[in-house]
Each structure stands twice: as structure tokens, then as C-alpha cells.
Amino acid sequence: MKNLDHSQLQKLKNEIQDRKAELIGIGLKYGLSHQETIQFSQRLDDLINVYVRESAHKKRVGPNY
Incomplete structure (x- = not known):
């Protein structure tokens, strides 16, 4: 994953919360x-x-990169 836009970054954040x-x-x-716990934690x-x-x-390149 490279150069995610705002909506993709938000989706990733939501996925992280769900996985937690x-x-x-x-x-x-x-x-x-x-x-099983260790492998899931690593993912x-x-x-x-x-x-x-x-x-x-x-943050480095700004919102309009």
C-alpha cells in the first residue's frame, strides 16, 4: 500500500479498530x-x-500530494 488517499486511510483505521x-x-x-493469538497480533x-x-x-507532503 502506497500513497493512500484520505478515504483509504480511514478504511484502514476502521479495519485496525475492528481487528483490535x-x-x-x-x-x-x-x-x-x-x-493463533500471536499470528493475529502480528498481522x-x-x-x-x-x-x-x-x-x-x-503529513510530510501535505493533503494534496
């Missing part, structure tokens, strides 16, 4: 050290990293 809630459920079901980390990177990019 899902991760809580997985953690409660399997425990925090279970492989969530990847989404968060994309969001942070894209948000920083938008």
Missing part, C-alpha cells in the same frame, strides 16, 4: 501466548505499521 476487537476475543479464547501490527507510515507520509 477481534484480537481481544482471540486472546480471551486461546490465551495470549497461543500461536494487526503490520496494518498498524502501514497506517503509521502512510499517516506520516501525508
Whole structure:
């Protein structure tokens, strides 16, 4: 994902929020050290990293890049 526009960035933010809630459920079901929980957490980390990177990019180049 590169150069996301505002609506794409918002969709990504919403997906992250949904996945966080899902991760809580997985953690409660399997425990925090279970492989399923860890893998899901890592995928969530990847989404968060994309969001942070894209948000920083938008701030550097401005809203009309």
C-alpha cells in the first residue's frame, strides 16, 4: 500500500479498530501466548505499521500530494 488517499486511510483505521476487537476475543479464547493469538497480533501490527507510515507520509507532503 502506497500513497493512500484520505478515504483509504480511514478504511484502514476502521479495519485496525475492528481487528483490535477481534484480537481481544482471540486472546480471551486461546490465551495470549497461543500461536493463533500471536499470528493475529502480528498481522494487526503490520496494518498498524502501514497506517503509521502512510499517516506520516501525508503529513510530510501535505493533503494534496
